[in-house]
Amino acid sequence: MSPQVQSTSPERASRKLVVMKFGGTSVGTIDRIRNVARRCLAVSKAGNDVVVIVSAMSGETNRLLKMAHEFGEIPDAREMDALAATGEQVTAALTALAIHQQGGDARSLLGHQVRVLTDNAFTKARIKTIDGTKIGEVLREGRIAVVAGFQGVDDQGNITTLGRGGSDTSAVAIAAAINADVCEIYTDVDGVYTTDPNVCPLARKIKKISYEEMLELASLGAKVLQIRSVEIAMKYGVPVHVRSSFSDVEGTLVTSEEGFSSGEMEQLSVAGVAYDKNEAKLTMLGVQDQPGVVAKIFGALADGNISVDMIIQNIGTGESPQKSATDVTFTVTKADLPRAKAIIAKVGAEVGCRDVVIDDGIVKVSIVGMGMRSHAGIAARMFQILASEGINIQAISTSEIKVSCIISAKYTELAVRALHTGFGLDRKPEEENHPSSEK
Helix, strand or coil, X not given: CCCCCECCCCCCCCCEEEEEEECCCCCCCHHHHHHHHHHXXXXXXXXXXXXXXXXXXXXXXXXXXXXXXXXXXXXXXXXXXXXXXXXXXXXXXXXXXXXXXXXXXXXXXXXXXXXXXXXXXXXXXXXXXXXXXXXXXXXXXXXXXXXXXXXXXXXXXXXXXXXXXXXXXXXXXXXXXXXXXXXXXXXXXXXXXXXXXXXXXXXXXXXXXXXXXXXXXHHCXXXXXXXXXXXXXXHHCCXXXXXXXXXXXXXXXXXXXXXXXXXXXXXXXXXXXXXXXXXXXXXEEEEECCCCHHHHHHHHHHHCCCCCCCEEECCCECCCCCCCEEEEEEXXXXXXXXXXXXXXXXXXXXXXXXXXEEECCEEEEEEECHHHHCCCCHHHHHXXXXXXXXXXXXXXXXXXXXXXXXXXXXXXHHHHHHHHHHCCCCCCCCCCCCCCCCC
16 A cells, blocks of 8 residues: 655745665765765755665665574564664764765654654555655755665554665655655666666666556566555656666656657557566366356465466366366465465365476566557567567466566576567667666
8 A cells, every 4th residue: 555645845945856765785885875975965056955765785684684583583573673774774874974074964864753654564564654844844954864764663653664675665755745856766777778688788778667667567577666666656646767876877767657748658569578587387287167266266375465476277178067177377476485385285175176286487578568558469479579489478467568478487588688679679789878787
């Protein structure tokens, strides 16, 4: 559920209000924090009010959680959040000190001071409301507000964290709460690309992409933006600019469809190619082909809090409807596979399943584009491209702006490159904007 933010932006004549978020790599060393301070001061001196959201220094959250596991395989979730949140607290204070050192004025704020109110689902809390009053006070004092991302507080005053990638969520939600003009997400790449440049060297940077396309790409494995942050941006109409911390080149603007001209929307039927290796396929053989059986299977999985992606049910075969049997195939994340196997072993006996076949050597490849709404034959073209490379499709799912196929994982790079070329997404030889990425 998206947060219900309270609009409390300060009065500010013609000054723009800019939220700048810096990830763990961007603040990974003292020198990089100094670089962040320089960027923030430059934006402030250009006549803007600036709110900075920071992650923990790269590797710090993992270090903290590793220590917690020294005291048990499953540490108390409340204490885990209290521990993990200190990473962002350190970065926020250091960033404010760096701004002071360079002649600016800043005030660091933690989640409970900003009053990022969440539910009490420790380690994966959801934002309920944000009160931007404290941020407004800091800005009216002429200071840069430096806010610790990733964290909030519940109704009882307990520190909570928003889960992996939560600083993106913090940044966009705070930008919505204070009516920011833009939320700039600084990372170790200089924008959103048509596919993973590590897989396809001809991938090119997208100058502008719609919320819907970015949401699909984020859900399909693109790691530039966290999916919850895109959901919030779309709900509240927050323009998001994905940029590099290490260069001044323009990045990718994530915006509404209204932000496009008609020519831009019609130019490409497919905006990007994504892939996700984090799926496993389960096939239940010989399931009773009767009403209520599929509901029982997927009801049990839902009760186990397991999200199912693709589902295929074959046509039943048998002497009569009473004796007819079918196969049911579905995919889950690899992290959920052990629990899914246990649930299926139990419910399978109740629905006549004679065996379960598991395949975790698969990948989901997808094409995404708003232009699919007005271009016929996109799915057929995708299937033809894969067939021409000798790649067998095991399962298919579609939405209005997406087509996904399950294929063998060994064909990942071949499929991504073939689709990227087949839909005309390759970089032109004269194009210079190569992605910058730190490994």
